[in-house]
Amino acid sequence: MRGHPENAERLEALAAFLNNKNMLESLVSIPCAALSKDDLEAVHERAHIDNIEQLSARGGGMLGPDTYVTHASYRAAAMAAGASVAATRAVLGGVVQRAFALVRPPGHHAFAGHGEGFCLFNNSAFAAAYALGRLQDKPAQALDRVMIIDWDVHHGNGTEAIFYSDPAVLYLSTHQSPLYPGTGRISDMGRGAGHGVNINIPLPPGVGDRGYSDVFDSVVVAAALRYKPQLILVSAGYDCHWRDQLASMGLSLTGITHIMKVIAQLSDTLCGGRLVLVLEGGYDLDVLRYGVFNTFQALKGEAQFALDPIGPYPDEETPVDSIIRQVRQLHKL
Numbered sequence: 072m073r074g075h076p077e078n079a080e081r082l083e084a085l086a087a088f089l090n091n092k093n094m095l096e097s098l099v100s101i102p103c104a105a106l107s108k109d110d111l112e113a114v115h116e117r118a119h120i121d122n123i124e125q126l127s128a129r130g131g132g133m134l135g136p137d138t139y140v141t142h143a144s145y146r147a148a149a150m151a152a153g154a155s156v157a158a159t160r161a162v163l164g165g166v167v168q169r170a171f172a173l174v175r176p177p178g179h180h181a182f183a184g185h186g187e188g189f190c191l192f193n194n195s196a197f198a199a200a201y202a203l204g205r206l207q208d209k210p211a212q213a214l215d216r217v218m219i220i221d222w223d224v225h226h227g228n229g230t231e232a233i234f235y236s237d238p239a240v241l242y243l244s245t246h247q248s249p250l251y252p253g254t255g256r257i258s259d260m261g262r263g264a265g266h267g268v269n270i271n272i273p274l275p276p277g278v279g280d281r282g283y284s285d286v287f288d289s290v291v292v293a294a295a296l297r298y299k300p301q302l303i304l305v306s307a308g309y310d311c312h313w314r315d316q317l318a319s320m321g322l323s324l325t326g327i328t329h330i331m332k333v334i335a336q337l338s339d340t341l342c343g344g345r346l347v348l349v350l351e352g353g354y355d356l357d358v359l360r361y362g363v364f365n366t367f368q369a370l371k372g373e374a375q376f377a378l379d380p381i382g383p384y385p386d387e388e389t390p391v392d393s394i395i396r397q398v399r400q401l402h403k404l
C-alpha cells in the first residue's frame with residue numbers, strides 16, 4: 072500500500088541498489104515457492120490463514136489499525152514464508168553456507184492466531200519450523216536446537232509467543248523500550264520446558280554502536296555459547312538505525328555491520344557457519360539499501376569496512392550497563 076511505511080518500494084529499491092552495486096551477480100539466487108496451507112498450519116491456526124486468504128480474495132482490508140491486506144497479500148505472505156524456508160533448506164542442504172531471505176511483509180509480529188504490526192505470517196518461525204523438521208518437507212537431518220537473534224528495533228512479540236514454551240528455540244531480542252508493541256520485558260523468560268530460552272534485552276532510546284556492541288559481546292555471545300544452537304536464524308530489522316522514522320535508536324550502518332560480523336563469527340564457532348537471515352523492518356530506504364549491502368559483505372567475510380554515507384549517530388549514546396547487568400543476572404550468564 073503506497074503511503075504506508077511497509078510497502079513494495081522497500082524491496083524494489085533494495086533489489087535495484089544491489090543490482091547496481093553488482094552484488095546480485097556475486098550471490099546464489101535460491102528459487103522458492105509459496106507455502107501450502109498445510110505447511111502454513113505448522114505455525115498458524117487455520118482460522119488466521121483462512122482470514123488472510125479471504126480478505127485478499129475480497130480485494131483487501133485492514134487487519135488492525137496499522138496492518139493492511141491487499142488482493143496480493145495472501146500470496147505475498149505465503150511466498151515470504153516459503154522464501155524463508157527455501158533459504159533454510161539451501162543452508163541445511165549445503166547449497167550455500169549462509170542465506171538471506173529478502174522478503175516482505177515482515178513476520179515477527181505475527182502470532183499463531185493473528186497478524187499485527189505490518190506482519191501476516193511469521194517468516195522466521197517458518198524457517199525454524201523447517202529446520203526442526205515440522206513441515207511436510209523435512210531436512211535430511213532435523214535439528215534439535217535453533218537460535219533466533221532478533222535485532223529489529225521492535226520486540227518480536229509473535230515469534231516470542233510461538234516458541235514461548237519450546238526448548239528447541241532460543242529466542243533472543245534486542246529492542247527499543249518503550250515502543251510498539253510494548254512487550255519484551257527482561258522478566259519474560261519463557262514457560263515450562265521453554266523457561267530460560269527466551270531472552271529479552273529491552274533498550275532505552277538512544278543506544279548506539281557502543282551499547283549494542285557491548286550487549287552482543289556480553290549477553291548475546293554468552294547466551295549462544297551456552298545454548299549451542301545448530302543453526303542461527305536472524306530477524307534482521309534495519310529500523311534500529313538512528314535515522315529510521317519509526318523508532319529512536321542510535322545505531323549507524325557501521326554498527327549494524329559490526330553486529331552482523333559478531334553473529335557470523337558465532338555461526339562459524341557453533342554451527343559450522345550455517346546462518347539464515349530473514350528481513351523484518353527498516354523503513355528508511357537508504358538505510359535499508361546500504362544496510363543489506365553491508366550485511367551481504369559481512370556474510371561473505373568481506374566487510375573490512377562498512378559503506379556508511381549516512382554517518383554516526385549525531386547525539387550522545389544512552390548507556391546500557393545496568394540493563395546488561397540485569398539480563399546477565401536473571402539468565403545467569
Ligand SMILES: [Zn+2]
Pocket residue numbers: 223224225308310351352353
Ligand atoms: Zn521493526
